[in-house]
Structure formats: structure tokens, C-alpha cells
Amino acid sequence: MTAPTTPTTRPPGRGEGAAGLLEPVLREVFAGPPPFALHLWDGSTTGPADGPRVRVRHRRALRRLLWQPGELGLADAWISGELDVDGDLGEALSAVRRALAGRVPARPAPRSWPALLSAAARLGAVGPPPPRPGGRAKVSGALHSRSRDRAVISHHYDLSNEFYALLLGPAMAYSCAYYTQDDQTLQDAQEAKFDLICRKLDLRPGTRLLDVGCGWGALARHAALHHGARVTAVTLSARQHAHARALVAEAGVADLVDVRLCDYREIPADAYDAVSCVEMGEHVGRDEYPAFAARLHGLLRPGGRLLVQQMSRGATAPGGGAFIEAYITPDMHMRPLGQTVDLIEAAGLEVLHTEAMRPHYARTIDAWRAELTRRQDRFTALVGRPTVRLWQLYLAGSSLAFAEGRMGVDQILARRPGGARETVRPAAWCGS
Structure with missing residues (x-):
């Protein structure tokens, strides 16, 4: 008898895996394809191949953005090492800003939320808010006291x-x-x-x-x-x-x-x-x-x-x-x-x-x-x-x-x- 062969696996490609689930979400947010390439934790990719490359190293980064959309969620993911870019960070930020010129990321319409939350659940991004990284200022009292x-x-x-x-x-x-x-x-x-x-x-x-x-x-x-x-x-x-x-x-x-x-x-x-x-x-x-x-x-x-x-x-x-x-x-x-x-x-x-x-x-x-x-x-x-x-x-x-x-x-x-x-x-x- 011939020994059974172990099926070979390949990493998911463009538009497959986590990227396939995330792509409709990104299209909703950016009213079209995202202006940067995303490389996700499972090896899948989405977005233009010739744009800035952003690496999401852990699904926890998406959870941060669910709980804290925008600048602070992205910053927390970056500081925690869950989000990265290929090459120089300043050049990547500049390229993303140029690509976004005239395109303001939108808050998804209420009718889209069930589908978005379903995709987030399948991506493993639904759950309690992740712990914040250290470094935030702790101040209290009257402003400018x-x-x-x-x-x-x-x-x-x-x-x-x-x-x-x-x-x-x-x-x-x-x-x-x-x-x-x-x-x-x-x-x-x-x-x-x-x-x-x-x-x-x-x-x-x-x-x-x-x-x-x-x-x-x-x-x-x-x-x-x-x-x-x-x-x-x-x-x-x-x-x-x-x-x-x-x-x-x-x-x-x-x-x-x-x-x-x-x-x-x-x-x-x-x-x-x-x-x-x-x-x-x-x-x-x-x-x-x-x-x-x-x-x-x-x-x-x-x-x-x-x-x-x-x-x-x-x-x-x-x-x-x-x-x-x-x-x-x-x-x-x-x-x-x-x-x-x-x-x-x-x-x-x-x-x-x-x-x-x-x-x-x-x-x-x-x-x-x-x-x-x-x-x-x-x-x-x-x-x-x-x-x-x-x-x-x-x-x-x-x-x-x-x-x-x-x-x-x-x-x-x-x-x-x-x-x-x-x-x-x-x-x-x-x-x-």
C-alpha cells in the first residue's frame, strides 16, 4: 500500500481568510477599496498591492478599534505591537494621508452594523476591551490648576x-x-x-x-x-x-x-x-x-x-x-x-x-x-x-x-x- 500523503496547506491569499471577511467592512468604511494594503495575522491580504503596507499582527487590534474607533484605537494597537507598517513609519503615514485625500472614513450606516458585527465575530474580534498599553497620562483636578x-x-x-x-x-x-x-x-x-x-x-x-x-x-x-x-x-x-x-x-x-x-x-x-x-x-x-x-x-x-x-x-x-x-x-x-x-x-x-x-x-x-x-x-x-x-x-x-x-x-x-x-x-x- 502506498502511504497516504499529508495534504499540503498554503496560506490564504488576497481576498481569502481574515482578509475576505474584513474586505466588506473596509469597503463600507472607505466607500470603496481601502487606500492601503492590509497583511493580516493569518497571512491573508487585501487592498492595493502597490500602496502602503499595514500589518495587523493580532486580531486584538480589531477589537481595540471596535471599542475605540479612530486615532486612539489605532495608537493603542501600534504601541502594543499589534499593528505595524513596512518601511519607514513617517513615509507610510504620509502615503496613507495622500491616499485618503478627499476621502473621509465614514461611520457605517446603522443598517450595516449586523453584517459588520457578524464579520467581527467570525474574525474573533468581539469580546471585552483589551487592556490598554501603559503610558497614558493620569491627571485630575481643575483644568490648569x-x-x-x-x-x-x-x-x-x-x-x-x-x-x-x-x-x-x-x-x-x-x-x-x-x-x-x-x-x-x-x-x-x-x-x-x-x-x-x-x-x-x-x-x-x-x-x-x-x-x-x-x-x-x-x-x-x-x-x-x-x-x-x-x-x-x-x-x-x-x-x-x-x-x-x-x-x-x-x-x-x-x-x-x-x-x-x-x-x-x-x-x-x-x-x-x-x-x-x-x-x-x-x-x-x-x-x-x-x-x-x-x-x-x-x-x-x-x-x-x-x-x-x-x-x-x-x-x-x-x-x-x-x-x-x-x-x-x-x-x-x-x-x-x-x-x-x-x-x-x-x-x-x-x-x-x-x-x-x-x-x-x-x-x-x-x-x-x-x-x-x-x-x-x-x-x-x-x-x-x-x-x-x-x-x-x-x-x-x-x-x-x-x-x-x-x-x-x-x-x-x-x-x-x-x-x-x-x-x-x-x-x-x-x-x-
Whole structure:
């Protein structure tokens, strides 16, 4: 007798298996075939072969989307490793956005739900909500109360000084750099940004500078070391405070820089020659910004200068989106540049100059992304794989937002009226 042969099996192909069950759902959502290829956990595929390739590694990703449709469900699946893309994440996100141009995913009509739920059940996607990955912010209390603001800042900025040092490089600046040459390094571009701010503020030896939201102290160190300024630097982050103190001591300028751990509302009244606020105003809040601008006015002496570097968004999208609110920095509020200028002027300050820096931010974030990719194993050892994947998504999406002009960042230079008679001369930062 001939031994029976074991039937060979092949993985399901395009339009078969899980893909065959999912394809009608996708057609319902996208009013046609999906604009990207899906490779599912059983080896089946659907969607155009020449588009971006998305891999659903576990049916649990579909369950997340049933319980939490949209951005947060997708983010949770990505962070958990249940969803992936082939190639560079930023390029894939950009390709999907282009493919979706003019096509808004729709919520299925009520008549479609029985068939959709039947397909979901056959796919094994029906069940209790999966556990959320770690990393979501846990904040409570009144919006923009001091305790809540402190918790928000701590969630994001107290992640790990070692993580940020690895990501940001020696400049340790978590803000838009200023590229003056095509081949400039991130470090040099950050130093150029620090110097641009110092020259716009007309810092000189003995000038009293207040740096509100000082981060890890890089600008304060630069202002003291290279311009001789006497700096009061303020942060809400305990880890930033410790690092900034060590940084200025190592640079030998601890006698010129006083680093304080406090809220901007707790800064004692004084008359500073200059005030800087680099990408901190986004955390203040919509309703609180007029009082914030008035506070900055009150902390300047007559004739003193203010430099605000701040991100902007369109009036219809003032926040960072559901993912940013949940995982990165809750309670952020951004507005168009013109509205911020209006608020600064309403506080009694004279706006002298604005400078758009949007393309610089896309390049800055891409440098951070490259470092995250290059040293991924080291980052994973520091903070774990889910946090690394969270940051991959965060940085890829942020770079795309600036590159496509959906977000901007600007420097606004203002002056408190009064003081000594001004001398008309070329702008100090132009090198004249």
C-alpha cells in the first residue's frame, strides 16, 4: 500500500481568510477599496498591492478599534505591537494621508452594523476591551490648576533624563532648532537657536534674563556663558530642575544662573531686562493665556524685551489631537500666530518682530527620529519597547504635521513700552 500523503496547506491569499471577511467592512468604511494594503495575522491580504503596507499582527487590534474607533484605537494597537507598517513609519503615514485625500472614513450606516458585527465575530474580534498599553497620562483636578499642570509636565518631561539626553543630543534642547546651513548638525542648529534668542533679546554682560519653562537649562547656560547674562530659570519638572542645576555648575556659571522649581504664577515680582519663553506657552491654556501674557508684561522693566517661541495650529484644531492628549501632553492649547500676537499686544506689549520657523521643526524632529531609530536597542533598555513605539508614532506624526503645514512654530519678539529713549539701529540679530 502506498502511504497516504499529508495534504499540503498554503496560506490564504488576497481576498481569502481574515482578509475576505474584513474586505466588506473596509469597503463600507472607505466607500470603496481601502487606500492601503492590509497583511493580516493569518497571512491573508487585501487592498492595493502597490500602496502602503499595514500589518495587523493580532486580531486584538480589531477589537481595540471596535471599542475605540479612530486615532486612539489605532495608537493603542501600534504601541502594543499589534499593528505595524513596512518601511519607514513617517513615509507610510504620509502615503496613507495622500491616499485618503478627499476621502473621509465614514461611520457605517446603522443598517450595516449586523453584517459588520457578524464579520467581527467570525474574525474573533468581539469580546471585552483589551487592556490598554501603559503610558497614558493620569491627571485630575481643575483644568490648569497648579497641581494639574505640575502633573502634566511631570508625565512627559520626567520620563527619564537619560532618555532625553540620548534623544536630544548634547544640546539637550526639546524645541525647534534653527538651521542656518544645509549640512548643519542638530547640535550646531540648537546653538544657533540659543544665540538667535539671545541677540533678539539684546543680552549683554549683567543683563537680567528670566527664562520661563527653561527645560534642561541649555538656553540659560548659553545666555550666561556666551553673553554674560544673569539668568533666573524656571521649570515645573523636578528632573529638569536637577539636570539644569548640574549643567550650569559644570559650565562654571552657577553664580550667574539661579534655577528654580516653581510655577510661572509663583515667580516673585521683579523687573527683568528680558524674558524668554521657549515652547512653554502651549501648556498655559486658552482661557489662562491673557493672564499669562499680562504676567510676563509685569515681570519686565519698562523697555525690557520678551521672546516667545511657540507652536501654532489652525483655529479649528487648537489641540494636539486625541493621541497627544492621552499620551503626550494633555491640556495643550495652540492657536494661529495672529491670535497669539493679539493676546501679547492686549497685555500692553509692543510686538517688534515675528519669524516663522516651521520648516526648521520638521528637520529638528527628523534628527530626533533618526537617533531613536539608530539607537533603538539602547532606548528600549532605558524605557521599554511600548514607550519606544509610542515615541516612534509621536515623532513621525509630529514631523509630518510640520512638513505639511498643519502646525507651525514662530518666534515673537516684543517690548514693554517705556524706559530709556530707543536708538534706531539695525536689528541686533542680523549681525550689523
